[in-house]
Amino acid sequence: MSESRLVKSCLVVLALAAVGCGHGAEGAARTTLATGARVVVELDRANAARMAETRAADLEAAETREAFDATRAPYWRVEEAIRAADGILRASEAVLDATGMEGLRAIAGCTLQAIGHLVDAAEAAGIRAPPEVQTVLGFLAATADDECTRGES
């Protein structure tokens, strides 16, 4: 084999490896985002069920609207965190479609923050996140270029 053919063969092997790596990372990212979406659905279901179970008793016990609102606030914070996490997971998928891993790395810090807030809010309401959320948080932490600073001044 001539030297130039050997170089060409090596370049082809390297290119195939690079494509393989790219697909691997992107595939892992898509799997992670899908797992994140399942976590959000599961927490929404659990929070909604808890809200329905406890509403009548909380309403009965509350003497004022302010007292009722204060009792329900932990569930409402979960609802707000679900909206945020759902939105940023959809945005992350769109970014991944449009720009690949480079774009996802830029947004991953904010996705990590939104899912972290959701897990914290759920725990404050007495709802445990499914264990696979740790895989999602770990992947996003390893992928993020930087911490999320959007909206902060």
Add this chain to the structure above:
Amino acid sequence: MIRIIGVLLEALGPTIQRAIRGDQQARERLKNILPQTYHSTLERALDEAAADAKFGTP
């Protein structure tokens, strides 16, 4: 587009009102229509409706 959204909301109105009054079947029907991550949002609306019924609209 906005007219169609208005028509759809008008169609759902009676089901929403029945759910607010505590009709379980209406609530389940709404849950089947809503995207999966909106169940807590529906329950929050029911919280607010229940509080309005007991304490009055703020």
